[in-house]
Amino acid sequence: MPVIVVTNPKGGVGKTTLSTHVAAYFANQGHAVMLGDVDRQQSSKMWLTLRAESAAPIASWAVDRDHIAKPPKGTTHVVLDTPGGLRGKRLLDVLKRGQKLLVPLQASVFDMTATLHFLAELADCRVQTGKLQVALVGLRVDERTRSAEQLRQFVARTELPLLTMLRNTQNYPLLAARGLTVFDLPTQQAQRDLSQWAPICRWLDAA
Numbered sequence: 001m002p003v004i005v006v007t008n009p010k011g012g013v014g015k016t017t018l019s020t021h022v023a024a025y026f027a028n029q030g031h032a033v034m035l036g037d038v039d040r041q042q043s044s045k046m047w048l049t050l051r052a053e054s055a056a057p058i059a060s061w062a063v064d065r066d067h068i069a070k071p072p073k074g075t076t077h078v079v080l081d082t083p084g085g086l087r088g089k090r091l092l093d094v095l096k097r098g099q100k101l102l103v104p105l106q107a108s109v110f111d112m113t114a115t116l117h118f119l120a121e122l123a124d125c126r127v128q129t130g131k132l133q134v135a136l137v138g139l140r141v142d143e144r145t146r147s148a149e150q151l152r153q154f155v156a157r158t159e160l161p162l163l164t165m166l167r168n169t170q171n172y173p174l175l176a177a178r179g180l181t182v183f184d185l186p187t188q189q190a191q192r193d194l195s196q197w198a199p200i201c202r203w204l205d206a207a
Contacts, residue, residue, distance in 0.1 A: 001071075003078040004204065005098035007091070010114040011084030014104045014139035016043040017172055019081035022102070024181040025201055026077040027056035034071050036061035036080045038094060044081040051179030091121070100133045100204070103160075106140055107147035112154045119158055135203055138165035164199045167192075 006019040023035040023044075035058050037044040048060045061071055061078070071078050082094060095101065103118070105111045115136075122134065136155055141148050143165050155162040166172075171193055175181055182190040182197065 001076060001078065002100065002204075003080065003098045004100050004102065005080045005082065005094055006102045006104065007080075007082040007086055007094070008103050008105060008115060009084055009086060009118050010105075010111055013106055013111055014166075015084075016047065016081055017139065017176065018102055018104045018137060019044055019079050020047050020176070021181045021183065021197070022200075022204065023058050023077075023079040024056065024183045025197070025204065026079070027058045028183045030056075032059070032074055032076045033057075034059045034061040034075045034078050036071070036078060038080055038082045038086070047176060047179055049179070050177065055180060055184050095122075095132060098132060101135075102200075103134065103136045104139050105136060105151075107138060107145070107151040112151070116154075116158075119160070133203075135161045135163045135200075137163050137200060140168040141165040142167065161203075163203055164196050166196050169193065 004022055006015050006022065008015060019035065023033050026033045035044050035048060037060075045060050048058060051058065059072075059075070078097075080094060080097065086094065101122075103115065105115045136158070138148070138151050141151060148165060151165070152162065171182060171190070175184070182193040187194065
């Protein structure tokens with residue numbers, strides 16, 4: 001059963017946006033998805049309460065912040081949304097559950113510095129957790145800007161893949177307010193955003 005962890009110790013980088021979209025992508029493929037919220041703010045859980053009954057179903061998984069149990073039977077895919085500041089033993093406990101890890105970051109020196117420190121800690125955790133596929137995703141980034149180029153240069157130093165850069169658009173907060181994602185819209189209404197998501201989807205689907 002694929003378990004996708006979305007984490008970065010810095011707050012406000014877009015972890016919940018990424019988590020809810022990954023869950024909705026799987027749900028719209030017909031999978032039995034559970035969205036687990038390790039964050040004490042429970043943003044993902046709140047998002048699920050806004051989700052229309054007509055949208056592809058996503059189950060809420062009540063994850064105790066100090067103990068992550070196994071998901072219920074019948075679940076085929078799990079997405080874990082994590083809090084800022086997740087480190088040490090708690091980080092290791094979460095990573096032990098995952099097969100793939102998505103690290104969102106923005107094109108700012110503060111995000112890149114925090115992410116660099118996190119990746120150093122992550123390297124130690126990966127030794128203890130075994131095989132864990134890791135990839136980075138730029139959020140709220142205009143690919144044509146100097147900031148985007150600085151982000152590319154930063155990621156090149158990490159030797160980890162930068163799957164894509166998601167643009168800064170009102171689509172994300174407006175859809176979030178309705179418990180929806182770009183995957184819940186007709187293709188023609190979200191074509192630009194779906195094209196940016198395509199590399200992430202391919203990575204998620206790859207063995």
